[in-house]
Amino acid sequence: MKLLLISNSTMPGEAYLDYPKQQIKKFLGEKPVKALFVPYAAVTFSFDEYEQKVNDRFAELGHSVAGIHHCKDPKKAVKEAEAIVVGGGNTWQLVRMLHDQGLMQLIREKVLDGIPYIGWSAGSNVACPTLRTTNDMPIIDPTSFNTTGLVPFQINPHYLDANPDGHAGETREQRINEFIEINPKTYVVGLREGTMLWLEDDQLELIGKLPARIFRKGLEPIELRAGDDFGFLLK
Secondary structure, three states, X not given: OEEEEEOOOOOOOOOOOOOOXXXXXXXXXXXXXXXXXEOOOOOXXXXXXXXXXXXXXXXXXXXXXXXXXXXXXXHHHXXXXXXXXXXXXXXXXXXXXXXXXXOHHHHHHHHHOOOOEEEEOHXXXXXXXXXXXXXXXXXXXOOOOEOOOOOOOEEEEEEOOOXXXXXXXXXXXXXXXXXXXXXXXXXXXXXXXOOEEEEEOOEEEEEOOOOEEEEOOOOOOEEEOOOOOOHHHHO
């Protein structure tokens, strides 16, 4: 299984998908790949716009994407895909559309068979067992909170250590602590912006300058950096 799970698409002052582009290129390899792109998380802009935006970046890397929304038979498109790319946006809409079209299990099966999977933000959430550690507002009933379960742990993308000045609501850590209180056997990875997880051949590594914050019920949160052992998350 080969996964590249990216926290966020864009860093401040950078172009879209700029910071992860070299890792995306390395992940997909030198041979040109035409990946199946899932734009369903887009809400305030069109799927066509999203596809074009991603395709422009992938073209720089010698690869391309084709939006699943053009396919008359999305299930067949997943079965025939040589790679799958799931973009960020609203996780709730993304999950609802994947369930409505019967694609969640098909994506899982295809990736378990060995094709590469790239996701960022909501696309990384979908690789987890459930969507329940997303940051997004539940704008639509997702039908089921269950997602692909390609990894056995949860990801909280865009992880922040503190609330903005003047905001008196819960911190991200407090929200995650609520989750692990109800789900005591599940690890949650707070994936800070500018970082990503690369899983290949049962080897899980963090890429990026910032550490990831790991949560589990009954344990003090720990900070792990690139080069540290993340293998326990896969057990």
